[in-house]
Amino acid sequence: MSETNTVAKPFDGDRPQLFKNVVGNKQVLKRITGMLANNKLSQVIFLNGPIGSGKTTLARIVARAKLCQRRQVGEYEPCDSCSMCKKAINDATCPIVEYHEYGGEDVTEAILDDLKLILQRPWEIVFIDELQDMKPDLLRRFRKMLEGTKATILLATTHPDEIEEAVRSRLLSYEYEITRPTIEEAVNFLENQLRNHQVSFNSRQQLERVSEAYNCEMRPLGEFSRKVLSETGGKLTDEYLDELFGSLRPQSQAATLGNRKRRLI
Numbered sequence: 001m002s003e004t005n006t007v008a009k010p011f012d013g014d015r016p017q018l019f020k021n022v023v024g025n026k027q028v029l030k031r032i033t034g035m036l037a038n039n040k041l042s043q044v045i046f047l048n049g050p051i052g053s054g055k056t057t058l059a060r061i062v063a064r065a066k067l068c069q070r071r072q073v074g075e076y077e078p079c080d081s082c083s084m085c086k087k088a089i090n091d092a093t094c095p096i097v098e099y100h101e102y103g104g105e106d107v108t109e110a111i112l113d114d115l116k117l118i119l120q121r122p123w124e125i126v127f128i129d130e131l132q133d134m135k136p137d138l139l140r141r142f143r144k145m146l147e148g149t150k151a152t153i154l155l156a157t158t159h160p161d162e163i164e165e166a167v168r169s170r171l172l173s174y175e176y177e178i179t180r181p182t183i184e185e186a187v188n189f190l191e192n193q194l195r196n197h198q199v200s201f202n203s204r205q206q207l208e209r210v211s212e213a214y215n216c217e218m219r220p221l222g223e224f225s226r227k228v229l230s231e232t233g234g235k236l237t238d239e240y241l242d243e244l245f246g247s248l249r250p251q252s253q254a255a256t257l258g259n260r261k262r263r264l265i
């Protein structure tokens, strides 16, 4: 296996890095953290949800919690301070060889050959994002490999409908549906992010406008504070928002985005 495949990507700076900072999805979180606390994390976790719902973030926190060297029985949060927890965020070269991350389209016959061995080791974690992009014959082979895996396998998809029915039906018992945050959850998240970056804002209405314009997608919301900081020096003004989103009223802005999305589908 090549080095790039055995090195975990560091957390993108502004993604939540602890379960307590994950936005929404309370039921799913309860089930997953419950399994972690009881040391009974299922071998396979399959996250299914739209772009921007936080699947990748959640999968990475699960991996981090599993790798954490200080987490005690009964706890589910990564300790946030051991070397594994630190490497998983800060170190671009983090040599966490026990964590393998792929996009579905990157999975090759050779990677599956490597995974055959890796899946026999209980300490390993394999994350495959955008599972629907894996070639159907490889996906069929991979699905069979999941039976009896000793490693932890995290899977995520934005398009479960593009996964062959015979394969998907075998994954159903591992499936968790992830949803985008509500406007209120998105606004609370933004508010925290802005405060952490010491960006000032005038009203929650501004944050609602941002959340709606971004369709409550976690990725742009997570990057927003840093963007404002670098582009304005730390002050969120209505003029800046007008420039960014046009002077449309929030609702028509959201409607425009909604229509565009529907057309794309």
Ligand SMILES: [Zn+2]
Pocket (backbone or CB within 6 Å): 067, 068, 069, 070, 071, 078, 079, 080, 081, 082, 083, 084, 085, 086
């Ligand atoms: Zn730790």
